């Protein structure tokens with residue numbers, strides 16, 4: 001007997017008939033380094049969809065594979081297996097539609113602030129007139145508050161200023177997707193706060209798709225629509241996503257008193273702490289030396305029998 005299952009009209013499903021195609025898609029992605037005995041598996045079975053205009057934060061501990069994950073999206077590393085696509089096309093290498101801000105600034109030391117930004121703008125917008133490119137560069141120098149230092153070289157800038165140049169250089173290329181690999185981790189807490197708000201302000205104006213790596217849960221909640229934890233490696237995989245239901249624009253100073261912010265901070269932090277503990281327990285269990293049962297043997301007495309002792313040439317008569 002077959003039973004017909006009819007949809008219950010009183011229940012509203014949240015599943016959309018045609019969900020929009022993700023702008024970034026990772027499916028069953030694995031990545032390791034090295035070969036043979038020195039091989040290390042870093043990422044395993046990574047599955048992720050990023051929606052157009054979404055701000056996604058990936059949080060994880062140091063060494064878990066966050067930069068490796070970002071390099072895969074940037075096309076600077078290729079996956080060992082699995083699919084990584086942008087707009088349905090496999091990512092085969094770096095491209096100007098994906099702008100990456102590195103963890104360590106990566107500015108050219110012999111170029112000024114203006115020179116570093118111009119280099120990228122000139123290479124991406126070759127078809128623009130010289131004046132148009134110059135105005136564009138100046139606009140982004142001003143946007144990150146560095147007009148007074150535009151003539152300085154990287155060694156003449158503070159860490160926060162270098163990170164601003166790096167950010168301006170990437171934003172000025174107008175990438176469709178912004179990839180930020182811990183862009184603020186090298187900064188002191190105060191500068192970090194200022195730049196967090198700047199990144200947020202710029203993003204609120206442009207609403208580009210953005211993937212940001214961070215090791216700071218508060219920062220992730222401040223900026224993101226969705227937070228995905230990267231479980232500790234080796235063989236790191238992504239944990240369950242946490243949705244950030246906080247209205248925008250968001251201001252760091254106002255969040256501390258917000259109950260959703262506090263609840264989410266606890267949930268994400270507890271999750272990360274628990275998976276790290278589990279990973280440590282698993283590693284410890286692997287490294288326990290197995291107990292070896294020894295046979296029940298008694299040592300044999302090596303003393304000579306009394307008679308033999310008397311006849312021994314070693315015994316002087």
Ligand SMILES: Nc1ncnc2c1ncn2[C@@H]1O[C@H](COP(=O)(O)OP(=O)(O)OP(=O)(O)O)[C@@H](O)[C@H]1O
Nearest residue numbers: 033034042060061062063064065066067068069103
């Ligand atoms: N090119 C490489 N060759 C070999 N191993 C590498 C390479 N790049 C990274 N690794 C290893 O992969 C693992 C993950 O490194 P990765 O830089 O992705 O971590 P991370 O989460 O970004 O760390 P951090 O928070 O300190 O920046 C580490 O064990 C690292 O030693």
Ligand SMILES: [Mg+2]
Nearest residue numbers: 066067068103
């Ligand atoms: Mg890193």
